[in-house]
Amino acid sequence: MMLRVVGGKVHEGAIQFVRNESIYFKTSEGSVVRISMASLNPAGKKMVGSWIWKQGGSKEYASWIGTTDQSFSKPWPRTVYGPTSIQLKKVQSLSKKKLLIYESSHYRFLINTKVEPRVIQRFAVLFEATHKFVFSLPINASGHYMEKGSKFPIYLFGDFASYYRAGGPQGSAGVYMPRNQSVLVPMPVLGVRWTGRKWEYEKRVSNRVLSHELTHQLCAGPAFASWYIEGGAEYVASTRYTHGVYHSNNGKQRVFDYVRDKDGLDDGSGRRLGSRIAMMQLEDFMKLPYAHFSGGRDANKNYGVGLLLTYYFYHHDGGGEAKRVKQYIKAVQLGKGERAAQKLLLAGRSYAQLQEEFRKFCAKGGINLEFAKK
Structure with missing residues (x-):
């Protein structure tokens, strides 16, 4: 040629x-x-x-x-161990005009405040463990195909004011920015506080927001439906994480607790929607434009039900082998439209039939979805 x-x-x-x-x-x-x-x-x-x-x-x-079949055929992970120690490389020193930059195996940390390497090493475990967990899922995450040697950018800010000025949404604890494929994080949400002289660790805090945003970064690119974009990120966020380890066992109970329970999980995270959730028709939900899905008063509910639907397709629908959702993912990744891709999820069913099967699945888990009448 x-x-x-x-x-x-x-x-x-x-x-x-x-x-x-x-x-x-x-x-x-x-x-x-x-x-x-x-x-x-x-x-x-x-x-x-x-x-x-x-x-x-x-x-x-x-x-x-040519690579997707191998990525989709991996067994679903039960326990994923992140690195026990992090090797950091200092790339740039902090000055009035330059950010402090450190790199781990897969991430580049760009920091606007003075911070010791030991502090970065400690919270970098979460980033690297999340990277390993997402890539262990048989969903062909787009981050697999980054150019060799590239790093995922993480911007860290010493205070919330700097984070907001950089584009972080008010009231958020971290955000993925599609325009430059970076994640922005205010340092205090990592469980550290500034003493006036240095950063010190406080009590353990929830990392759910960060693992959610990291998943967006690792899976960016394909134009998936809103429910799967956010449901997939919520799936990782709701997976039990302890000291660099993701535990997928007993995942169903945890997902339902995360969506339903009034008090949330033991780390305080969760959607807390209760056991009865009023819903639009499932077909309408699966076709919601992203701005409508993630904005407005129903956003919290949409994220929670998106998680339930993602879990349903990952672990229950079609015999529990995620066959149909893998077909959906591959179709979108190969550039097919959402309408054609969702036909693979339906697998010959109508949306009404899928809605009833999904409703029964959720009811067995203790959540009653009350879909609007047509």
């Missing part, structure tokens, strides 16, 4: 994969070069488009083709 870029230069060899508008091309000499899609002449773009089409995918997700 010969690819010609604007200006006349010709690359001879074979396409390895396409990712983020770039072609990774192995030349006839054996080296791998990165070629921007925009730099190709019309004939080159047509050639790459033909290669992508033959792979069965789209320009956005062609890099995932």
Whole structure:
């Protein structure tokens, strides 16, 4: 194959994969070069488009083709152990014009305050353990396909005021920012406080918000439905986490407690929706635009029911092997529309039939979903 870029230069060899508008091309000499899609002449773009089409995918997700089957076939994890110790690399010192930067295996921490490495090492365990847990799930998380050597950016702020100025929503304890694929976190929510001289750890605090936002970062990209975007993040957030370890055993009871119980879980987290939840029709819920799903007075309820629906598809529907939801995920990742992808979830059922099966599943777990009449 010969690819010609604007200006006349010709690359001879074979396409390895396409990712983020770039072609990774192995030349006839054996080296791998990165070629921007925009730099190709019309004939080159047509050639790459033909290669992508033959792979069965789209320009956005062609890099995932050929790797998805392995990612989806992994067994569902029961216990995932994060690193017992963190090796940090200092990249940049703090100054008036520069942030303090440390890197762990998969994360780059950009910090606007003075902080000792031992403090970063301690809370970096949560980040690295979450990374390992999400990647152990058989859902083909998009973060698998980051360029080699890349780090996930985490911005840490010494106070809430700095966090809000940087774009953190008022009242939040962390946020994922899609525009630069970063997570913003105010330091106090990590269980540390500033004494006037240094950061010190206080009593244990809930890490649910952080694991939720980290999941968004690790799974960013595909245009999934709102219920799965937030339900998938809530699934990780509701999984029991202790000292660098995620425990998936007894997950169903924990998920129902997280959604229902008035007092929440033992760490104070949870949606606390009670045992009776008034709902719109399931079809309408599964098609809610993201702004309507995550905003307004029903947002907390939407997140909780999104978690229940995600758990249902992961561990109960179709024999409990997550077969249908994996088909849904793969379809969206390969660029298919949401309507076509949801047909794979329905598997020949109507939305009314799926609604009744989901209602019965939740009722057995102690939550009565009261769907609106058509």
